[in-house]
Amino acid sequence: MPESKVKELVVISGKGGTGKTSLTASFAVLADSPVLADCDVDAADLHLILAPRVRERNEFRCGNEAVIRSSDCTRCGKCLELCRFGAIVRGGDEEPYAVDPVACEGCGVCVRFCPVQAIDFPESLSGEWMVSETRCGPMVHARLGVAAENSGKLVSTVRREARRLAEENGSCLVIVDGPPGIGCPVIASMTGTSQALVVTEPTVSGEHDLERVLKLARHFDIPAWVCVNKWDLNPAIAERIEALALRAGAKIAGRIRYDRGVTLAQMQEKAVVETDAPSADDIRCVWESLGL
Amino acid sequence: MKVAFTTSGNTLDAPMDPRFGRAEGFIVYDTDSETFEAVDNKQVLNSAHGAGIQATEAILRKGANCVVTGHCGPNAFKALSGAGIRIYTTEAATVSEALEAYRAGALPTMKSADVEGHWS
Amino acid sequence: MIIAVASGKGGTGKTTVSVNLARTVGSHVQLLDCDVEEPNAHLFLRCAETAGDIVTIPIPEVDESLCNGCGECGRFCRYHAIVSFGSTPLVFPELCHGCGGCALVCPRGAIREAGRRIGVVETMETDGITLIQGRLDICVAMAPPLIRAVKARVSNATTTILDAPPGTSCPVITTLRGSDFVVLVTEPTPFGLHDLRLAVDMVRELAIPFGVVVNRMGVGDDRVHRFCREQGIPILLEIPDDRRIAEAYSRGELLVDALPEYGSHFATLLWNIREFRNGGGK
Numbered sequence: 291m292p293e294s295k296v297k298e299l300v301v302i303s304g305k306g307g308t309g310k311t312s313l314t315a316s317f318a319v320l321a322d323s324p325v326l327a328d329c330d331v332d333a334a335d336l337h338l339i340l341a342p343r344v345r346e347r348n349e350f351r352c353g354n355e356a357v358i359r360s361s362d363c364t365r366c367g368k369c370l371e372l373c374r375f376g377a378i379v380r381g382g383d384e385e386p387y388a389v390d391p392v393a394c395e396g397c398g399v400c401v402r403f404c405p406v407q408a409i410d411f412p413e414s415l416s417g418e419w420m421v422s423e424t425r426c427g428p429m430v431h432a433r434l435g436v437a438a439e440n441s442g443k444l445v446s447t448v449r450r451e452a453r454r455l456a457e458e459n460g461s462c463l464v465i466v467d468g469p470p471g472i473g474c475p476v477i478a479s480m481t482g483t484s485q486a487l488v489v490t491e492p493t494v495s496g497e498h499d500l501e502r503v504l505k506l507a508r509h510f511d512i513p514a515w516v517c518v519n520k521w522d523l524n525p526a527i528a529e530r531i532e533a534l535a536l537r538a539g540a541k542i543a544g545r546i547r548y549d550r551g552v553t554l555a556q557m558q559e560k561a562v563v564e565t566d567a568p569s570a571d572d573i574r575c576v577w578e579s580l581g582l
Numbered sequence: 583m584k585v586a587f588t589t590s591g592n593t594l595d596a597p598m599d600p601r602f603g604r605a606e607g608f609i610v611y612d613t614d615s616e617t618f619e620a621v622d623n624k625q626v627l628n629s630a631h632g633a634g635i636q637a638t639e640a641i642l643r644k645g646a647n648c649v650v651t652g653h654c655g656p657n658a659f660k661a662l663s664g665a666g667i668r669i670y671t672t673e674a675a676t677v678s679e680a681l682e683a684y685r686a687g688a689l690p691t692m693k694s695a696d697v698e699g700h701w702s
Numbered sequence: 703m704i705i706a707v708a709s710g711k712g713g714t715g716k717t718t719v720s721v722n723l724a725r726t727v728g729s730h731v732q733l734l735d736c737d738v739e740e741p742n743a744h745l746f747l748r749c750a751e752t753a754g755d756i757v758t759i760p761i762p763e764v765d766e767s768l769c770n771g772c773g774e775c776g777r778f779c780r781y782h783a784i785v786s787f788g789s790t791p792l793v794f795p796e797l798c799h800g801c802g803g804c805a806l807v808c809p810r811g812a813i814r815e816a817g818r819r820i821g822v823v824e825t826m827e828t829d830g831i832t833l834i835q836g837r838l839d840i841c842v843a844m845a846p847p848l849i850r851a852v853k854a855r856v857s858n859a860t861t862t863i864l865d866a867p868p869g870t871s872c873p874v875i876t877t878l879r880g881s882d883f884v885v886l887v888t889e890p891t892p893f894g895l896h897d898l899r900l901a902v903d904m905v906r907e908l909a910i911p912f913g914v915v916v917n918r919m920g921v922g923d924d925r926v927h928r929f930c931r932e933q934g935i936p937i938l939l940e941i942p943d944d945r946r947i948a949e950a951y952s953r954g955e956l957l958v959d960a961l962p963e964y965g966s967h968f969a970t971l972l973w974n975i976r977e978f979r980n981g982g983g984k
Contacts, residue, residue: 303712304740305712305713305740305742306711306712306713306714306868307711307712307713307714307868308713311893332710332868332869332870332871332900333710333711333712333868333869333870333893333896333897333900335711335892335893335896335897338892338893338896353780354780372802372806374800374801374802375801392875392879392907392908393875393879395799395801396780397780397781397799397801397803398778398780398801398803399801399802399803399806402778402803402806402807403806434870434871441871442843450604469869470712470713470740470868470869471712471739471740471867471868472739472740472838472840473739473838473842473843473845473873474843474844474845475871476739477841477843482601491952492952493951493952493953493954494742494745494746494952494953494954495717495740495742495745495951495954496952498740498742498745499740499742502739502740502840505840506840506841509840509841520948523945523948523949523952524949524952524953527952527953548945548948550921553891553921553922556891556892556893556922557891557892557922557923559892632781632782632783632794632797635782635785635794635797636782638785638787639785639787642787657794657797660792660794661785661787661792661794664785664787664789664792665787666787
């Protein structure tokens with residue numbers, strides 16, 4: 291194939307709130323006709339800057355959840371005994387046993403072993419994903435229902451659709467705004483991408499989390515770049531972080547200064563590089579070093 | 583012998599898809615009857631985990647004895663090996679090119695997973 | 703009393719609020735770091751490293767001498783973690799949720815369960831604060847069971863503060879469930895408000911009383927305040943946007959230690975939370 295010419299840059303941060311989305315929005319402006327994918331499906335914020343016009347909405351269904359029909363329930367308690375996720379709750383006389391949909395992992399054990407088949411197992415609706423137009427190009431984004439699980443699967447769906455759009459439109463680059471952390475959604479957002487940019491801060495927690503996220507990148511064999519945002523808050527730690535990144539096999543994509551203009555841009559629903567904020571120049575330099 | 587090719591299309595001219603578990607689909611080619619069948623893998627594409635395992639189940643249902651693909655992650659490798667399906671790798675651009683190379687016996691077999699892939 | 707500190711979005715100051723609140727309670731306080739993907743509270747409390755307890759989830763092990771390859775386990779498993787192609791089934795440990803279904807459905811009793819390590823729970827003591835943190839192993843995608851293991855160490859005799867992971871998905875719910883009060887930390891910005899709305903929906907779904915802490919006051923506008931007013935949500939504390947706070951944070955210093963003038967802020971926060979509890983407020 292089409293190991294197709296479409297490149298995929300994922301912007302991640304380990305720790306949240308390091309400026310990942312502000313940076314992604316600026317890249318969206320700087321890139322040549324990219325496709326955008328907001329994979330931070332828990333706290334999807336990219337649309338607040340890029341003001342998408344939704345073109346297409348799709349329901350996102352994932353897994354099943356157990357529902358007890360109390361009219362048929364004989365109160366034997368088998369479900370309570372077998373459930374390992376604490377999802378069966380004792381109710382009153384009307385409804386002696388019920389399933390807590392938030393705790394239910396959809397494993398189906400209670401459904402299978404209910405002696406009177408009083409438990410249904412419908413598909414659960416967990417959210418929706420959308421294809422939209424923005425001033426920078428098409429964007430795929432999603433909303434996860436409150437307390438919904440499986441954001442890893444939704445992340446995979448968003449990435450796949452973004453990639454498909456890029457291939458259809460002859461676009462060469464998908465920019466992915468990734469989720470925070472190192473768990474399931476992050477793994478889903480970074481596997482198989484062409485490169486990852488880790489946005490971090492010169493703080494003890496930034497340093498700590500960077501180490502974990504770079505280990506993850508190395509595990510999945512993804513070339514990683516590191517960028518220290520608000521570096522001048524603590525130049526000594528910024529330097530330490532860059533040294534750590536180099537030791538871990540990552541490249542340095544540059545530094546961005548502490549700048550209130552970033553929040554001001556956000557208030558005006560603009561990307562930082564669309565304003566005259568001082569840090570806009572730093573962001574352009576970071577973008578240049580990624581060589582995309 | 584039935585050979586499964588990973589592809590994003592449904593003809594022999596279609597481009598190869600280098601991924602196994604997350605391939606858009608398969609063409610299962612029967613070398614005895616010289617016919618083929620296209621198998622859609624979109625359902626699997628939609629799942630977060632276990633893509634390689636589900637894809638293995640899908641081609642097994644079609645009676646495939648071996649698979650020709652680009653890369654294969656550890657779960658897919660384990661599932662395919664466990665199912666007794668031989669894995670050949672290729673960098674061919676299209677299914678027909680890959681088929682030709684397969685017939686010529688020019689394709690290397692995969693001895694272990696070559697990409698990390700549980701969640702790819 | 704169990705107080706959970708959460709936020710829809712990461713980086714709003716959740717850990718700052720948690721650790722400073724713990725220090726403000728003073729003694730007989732537990733701080734549980736449930737952000738098991740990125741546990742950070744320990745960086746601010748300077749505790750000595752301790753040995754941890756390994757946390758496992760049960761995964762299947764197949765006894766080949768008993769298995770007849772019927773494939774019932776594979777047909778049952780929703781996670782494709784066990785699969786049989788007409789022979790002894792293959793197990794894919796990282797896909798397994800540990801529901802135990804395969805062992806239950808096996809007609810020949812050929813499946814028993816063994817532990818698979820997913821992370822550790824570490825307990826540390828420092829100046830009257832007992833810090834308990836979960837640390838998920840790299841490349842493991844199962845935060846909720848580890849969070850449950852952390853929460854299993856909640857003591858009823860003390861005040862317990864839970865530092866939740868960011869967001870509104872399963873690990874957060876696992877953390878918040880069973881707490882008496884939730885503090886939602888946000889910023890007065892478009893991102894902050896958007897993510898606060900999601901967090902508010904989540905906490906309402908869980909039916910736990912809650913209030914809001916606005917961090918970096920002055921950086922944005924009054925949209926978060928307007929929202930809270932319209933929704934009748936109490937604002938428990940405002941922390942100003944002060945570069946000195948960001949710098950103290952960057953060094954891993956507690957705000958109430960580095961800038962003692964903020965001590966009274968957190969005392970007020972604690973008082974507000976307790977008042978709410980006692981007043982039965984919502």
